[in-house]
Amino acid sequence: MDSSNLIQLHKCGAYPIIEGTGCHQMFFPVELLETALQNGESTAWMCDTPVLSGSGDPYIAITHVWSDGTGMGADNTHTVNACLFQYFAKLGNRLNCNALWWDAISVPKEPKARRLALNNMHENYANAEYTIIHDTYLVNFPWSDDGSPCIAMILSTWFTRGWTALELFMSKKVLVLFKDPAGGCEPLMKDLDDEILAQSPATSSPAHWLATTLIRRLRRPIDNVGDLLAALSTRSTSWVRDRTIISALLAQVPDCDLAAGESIIATQVLGHLGQIPHNCLFHGKPTMRDSGPWSWCPATLHDMPVDTAPDLGDSGDDSLKIKGDGSVEGKWRCRKLDADDVANMKPYGDNLAAAMKIESALGRWEGCLLLRHPRDGQGNLALLVWLTSINLEAGMLECRYIGTVVVASSSTALREGMVHGFSNPMWSVRIGGKVYN
Numbered sequence: 090m091d092s093s094n095l096i097q098l099h100k101c102g103a104y105p106i107i108e109g110t111g112c113h114q115m116f117f118p119v120e121l122l123e124t125a126l127q128n129g130e131s132t133a134w135m136c137d138t139p140v141l142s143g144s145g146d147p148y149i150a151i152t153h154v155w156s157d158g159t160g161m162g163a164d165n166t167h168t169v170n171a172c173l174f175q176y177f178a179k180l181g182n183r184l185n186c187n188a189l190w191w192d193a194i195s196v197p198k199e200p201k202a203r204r205l206a207l208n209n210m211h212e213n214y215a216n217a218e219y220t221i222i223h224d225t226y227l228v229n230f231p232w233s234d235d236g237s238p239c240i241a242m243i244l245s246t247w248f249t250r251g252w253t254a255l256e257l258f259m260s261k262k263v264l265v266l267f268k269d270p271a272g273g274c275e276p277l278m279k280d281l282d283d284e285i286l287a288q289s290p291a292t293s294s295p296a297h298w299l300a301t302t303l304i305r306r307l308r309r310p311i312d313n314v315g316d317l318l319a320a321l322s323t324r325s326t327s328w329v330r331d332r333t334i335i336s337a338l339l340a341q342v343p344d345c346d347l348a349a350g351e352s353i354i355a356t357q358v359l360g361h362l363g364q365i366p367h368n369c370l371f372h373g374k375p376t377m378r379d380s381g382p383w384s385w386c387p388a389t390l391h392d393m394p395v396d397t398a399p400d401l402g403d404s405g406d407d408s409l410k411i412k413g414d415g416s417v418e419g420k421w422r423c424r425k426l427d428a429d430d431v432a433n434m435k436p437y438g439d440n441l442a443a444a445m446k447i448e449s450a451l452g453r454w455e456g457c458l459l460l461r462h463p464r465d466g467q468g469n470l471a472l473l474v475w476l477t478s479i480n481l482e483a484g485m486l487e488c489r490y491i492g493t494v495v496v497a498s499s500s501t502a503l504r505e506g507m508v509h510g511f512s513n514p515m516w517s518v519r520i521g522g523k524v525y526n
């Protein structure tokens with residue numbers, strides 16, 4: 090949906106203070122934003138007058154979805170409905186903050202300044218005293234102590250967007266607006282960590298605990314690819330490229346060049362995180378490169394499969410290590426192929442290029458190896474790789490990535506102890522280390 094064509098939301102009558110004053114348009118001199126950005130100054134506005142705040146002024150930051158009409162209006166100017174601004178400003182006043190950061194008026198229009206502002210937008214949430222989540226569904230959801238507001242959060246539109254994930258991740262203190270069940274005209278502000286999330290599985294319903302787990306994933310540093318993909322997999326952005334940028338910001342990649350190509354950003358994210366679950370290699374997609382560094386990696390991060398089970402907590406030890414040279418290293422159960430295997434396997438997925446690479450390799454199956462997840466975690470999927478050398482001293486197999494195959498369930502590939510030709514069924518394998526012709 091093109092949410093930039095929406096009509097801006099009105100909150101006329103939401104508060105007694107503006108009743109009867111009629112609604113008008115408030116104008117913000119947004120040309121001040123460009124200078125402020127250049128000088129590294131605040132782009133929050135004072136709550137009581139259209140003047141930019143000073144760096145010492147405590148401010149609240151609004152996180153919202155544009156489809157609610159809480160973004161810029163259809164005319165794309167920086168005038169906003171006075172009632173909507175006052176609604177947010179009043180929240181600031183209730184929290185003893187005298188300024189407000191809201192992207193509809195805090196991000197400049199001029200393209201170059203706008204790019205600069207968007208790339209640093211997450212910092213406005215990190216530096217805010219409070220981040221306020223405004224979502225029309227939640228604002229109309231009556232607050233209750235039974236855990237239902239937490240479940241409502243993960244069902245809300247707000248929770249489906251990529252940028253809001255980053256905003257939540259960056260924020261210190263997060264308050265969510267809910268309807269006052271007692272009928273008060275002001276929304277209730279509930280603290281996410283203390284009042285909304287469940288504190289223990291023993292004292293909450295299973296649904297409340299699951300919702301808590303999904304939200305908490307974004308309340309702590311992300312240090313592995315699995316968590317990063319899980320956080321973003323169900324979220325959408327208006328621009329595909331934004332997903333890669335959000336990944337880099339969530340992973341807190343130092344000095345990441347956000348203007349670079351998507352695959353370059355992706356390798357920076359992966360290199361920074363340094364480890365990856367085995368299942369991410371079972372993707373059935375074309376890879377970033379044909380051979381050598383990153384030749385096991387799909388062209389974009391979101392082509393990787395996601396482990397949707399939240400917080401298993403065991404990803405650390407048996408993850409694969411991503412090396413600085415773009416190779417990936419770790420334990421696999423592996424064995425050589427035999428002639429029967431070729432008839433018993435087919436390429437995984439429906440990508441033609443990925444399938445052709447597998448078909449062509451199977452024509453020379455004698456040089457191939459089949460790799461299986463060490464704990465047999467991938468059903469009947471296996472990785473097909475080309476064995477390029479064996480380092481017996483290090484117990485390391487050097488391999489070239491070919492692709493993911495589906496193995497017929499009757500095949501020996503699915504049996505334990507796949508040892509044909511090797512004395513050790515579990516080998517350290519390095520994939521994509523060097524360029525081989």
Ligand SMILES: [Zn+2]
Nearest residue numbers: 099101112172
């Ligand atoms: Zn209004």
